[in-house]
Amino acid sequence: MPEDLKKADAVIIGAGVIGSAIAWRLAQANIRTIVIDRGEVGGEASHAAGGMLAPLSEADSAGDFVNLCVAGRAMYADFARELQEASGIDIEYRTEGTLYLALNDHDEEELERRWEWQRTAGLNVKRLNRGCTLKLEPRLNPDLRWALKFPDDHQVNNRSMAAALHQSARSAGAEFITQCEVRRVQIESVSGIKRVTGVLTDQGFIESDVVVIAAGAWSSLLEVENHQVMAGNKIKPVRGQMVAVEMPSPAINHVVYSCRGYLVPRLGGLLIAGSTTESAGFDKRVTAGGINAIIQHAAEIFSGFDQLSISEIWAGLRPRSKDDLPVLGLDPGVGGLLYATGHYRNGILLTPITARVISELVIRGQSSIDLKPFSITRFLRPEAAG
Ligand SMILES: Cc1cc2nc3c(=O)[nH]c(=O)nc-3n(C[C@H](O)[C@H](O)[C@H](O)COP(=O)(O)OP(=O)(O)OC[C@H]3O[C@@H](n4cnc5c(N)ncnc54)[C@H](O)[C@@H]3O)c2cc1C
Structure with missing residues (x-):
């Protein structure tokens, strides 16, 4: 691992559309960000998707989830324009419905x-x-x-979007390490207070006070040292x-x-x-x-x-999470650990809004949207255990 990649302000595990979009927003705020992927950038679900931005076609009832999806959908026209300006790549945002x-x-x-x-x-x-x-x-x-x-249910070309996010994040200063697997999120406990110290990869340790789990379908396989919050096949x-x-x-x-x-x-x-x-x-x-x-x-x-x-x-x-909702936000027990995963059928749709709320949490400690319905804590309640 080159010396300049051994330390970051924020490490993101996973270079799908979710990880890359968060990296873009963090790098724009001058946060030194490293994204790690064990394969290629945007090579998994983000490559496989259909690119539909379709909350009304997908949601089954009114509530927090459809509200999040509709709010995310409303960001798309500006998001597509901004991505094109930053990367030169047209993500084919189409509005026929x-x-x-x-x-x-x-x-x-x-x-x-x-x-x-x-x-x-x-x-x-x-x-x-x-x-x-x-x-x-x-x-x-x-x-x-x-x-x-x-x-208002529109569409994009998700493969072009993954490429545009990668390009935009790099231009803003984010670093990407591909073909590198994160094995463990490292945590220290001082006077009973836990916080992340970085990630152990198959190419060495990267120090960071902030770690975002954006590892898609593999998120529950990640070992978070001494802390089992993501275990038990939550995703x-x-x-x-x-x-x-x-x-x-x-x-x-x-x-x-x-x-x-x-x-x-x-x-x-x-x-x-x-x-x-x-x-x-x-x-x-x-x-x-x-x-x-x-x-x-x-x-x-x-x-x-x-x-x-x-x-x-x-x-x-x-x-997919146990209740089909994404897992977004801070870990309640480990400082500096964040989740941006479980987007199931709507990860392309939810990319701009996920990048916004996760970067807000990293930059100023709170998000402009109430993330309680999507918090990891819902899986920690006794009735949700197992
Ligand atoms: C067939 C299909 C159709 C879909 N259609 C749509 C659609 O029309 N609209 C929509 O909104 N959504 C759709 N989706 C869902 C959408 O594709 C996903 O929700 C979204 O791509 C998730 O993005 P992600 O970045 O979280 O995951 P991914 O793109 O899977 O990225 C996760 C990354 O994490 C990396 N990773 C995992 N573990 C590690 C590790 N230990 N160390 C390092 N890297 C690691 C992986 O290599 C991967 O690149 C579809 C999905 C599928 C499969």
């Missing part, structure tokens, strides 16, 4: 439920009949019954497989969901179909069954899907 189709009786019930709670919560959701839906997207299944439109991997095909002509322009799958059009001429939701441990293999299911569900949305030429298939691991 998202359609959610009812294709059978079950879907109609589900969409009615969404329509009710979202309207009651004052969210921007529109109800479209079959004709209006097909006018917007003539390539969709002509047998669709009706649809919801979420005009588990959930595999998602994806298929990208060549875009048909004329193109599909909206993100389109059904209750069973989704299509995401990319500017570069690809149409991405997703996804599976599987407990397969840390196994990232693509399976015949997974791809078959995705193609069937995509063909329900757009009946010509199975005739399109496949460009890429892949799988990634979503970091």
Whole structure:
């Protein structure tokens, strides 16, 4: 480990979109930040994602989570502009919106439920009949019954975003160490008060008073010395497989969901179909069954899907906490230890807001948003133990 990388003001474990965005904000505030990744920058879930910024398509009820997602979504237009200025990379922020189709009786019930709670919560959701839906997207299944439109559920190219965050963070002064595994977060206890002293990696020790765990699906594997707060599989991997095909002509322009799958059009001429939701441990293999299911569900949305030429298939691991909510904020028992993990299906959406609140905590000790619902302490309550 070179001498100048042996000490930092803040160390971030994980160079996905979450770790890189936090590093960018900290470096902008002149905090000497080192990001460590055991693989490549943005090489895991951040690479695998679909890039949808879709709280209304994803959330099942009103509450703290959808509020966080909507607040994060509102930051995106400025975030994309700022990233482009800082990195020169266009993250393809697209604002056509998202359609959610009812294709059978079950879907109609589900969409009615969404329509009710979202309207009651004052969210921007529109109800479209079959004709209006097909006018917007003539390539969709002509047998669709009706649809919801979420005009504010947008999308980005997550792979470009990971590259732009890396570039922006480096330009602001953050250092990235790749192919380097963090083995342990080191802690000292003085007069009963615990605080972090740095991280032990397979290339040596890096001293730091601040350590942020942004290790995605692997966060619970990290050993935090003498302190078991992240143990007990609080974050588990959930595999998602994806298929990208060549875009048909004329193109599909909206993100389109059904209750069973989704299509995401990319500017570069690809149409991405997703996804599976599987407990397969840390196994990232693509399976015949997974791809078959995705193609069937995509063909329900757009009946010509199975005739399109496949460009890429892949799988990634979503970091899921026990209650599906992210884990954000300070550790209550160890000074200088922070969590930015468990973003599950919405880590791309939640990147700007996570970077904001975590950097606020590091820089001034408090965040502009109440993070209590997302605190690690919810797993420390007796009823949540186990
Ligand atoms: C198929 C699929 C589709 C998705 N679609 C969407 C979507 O449309 N919209 C959305 O908002 N979200 C989506 N998500 C979720 C989103 O991708 C994740 O929530 C987000 O990428 C999490 O980012 P992260 O930086 O926390 O994790 P990751 O990108 O996984 O990064 C974590 C990093 O930590 C590193 N690491 C782990 N352990 C160590 C260690 N001990 N030492 C050093 N480095 C370590 C890993 O190598 C990795 O690079 C999707 C996910 C999948 C899999």
